[in-house]
Amino acid sequence: MIKGSCLCGKVKFQISGEPYSLSYCHCSRCRKAAGVFSAVLIGKADDLLITEGQAEIAKFSPGAEWKLERCFCKTCGTSLGDMATGDIYVIAASALDDDLTIRPTVHIHTESKPNWYEIVDDLKKFEGDYVADK
């Protein structure tokens, strides 16, 4: 069980089961929400449970063409990721309180990263999206 929460503590969630992947996402939404990029944990939607503060989660959709909604705490603004979207959850790993055994394996949406940020590790890079098969 992996537990997570927002900074003010109103929103709490837990993840059961093994996540599919941990990725560094460089998309423009993560850049605006998280600084430069987000570490995003992706797994099976049914494994995510919001245990407290469901009503405290605000959602922002960048537009009708986006399937995902950016979730954040109404009170403290902590970025929570896209949370449950269809078959998968996409959680901002920065909101997790527990350590992970899984390690980042890929950079995604690298075409959106700012030119002043250089990726200096040897992980695989994808210009667009990538979700590990499970």
Ligand SMILES: [Zn+2]
């Ligand atoms: Zn909060």
Ligand SMILES: [Zn+2]
């Ligand atoms: Zn992103």
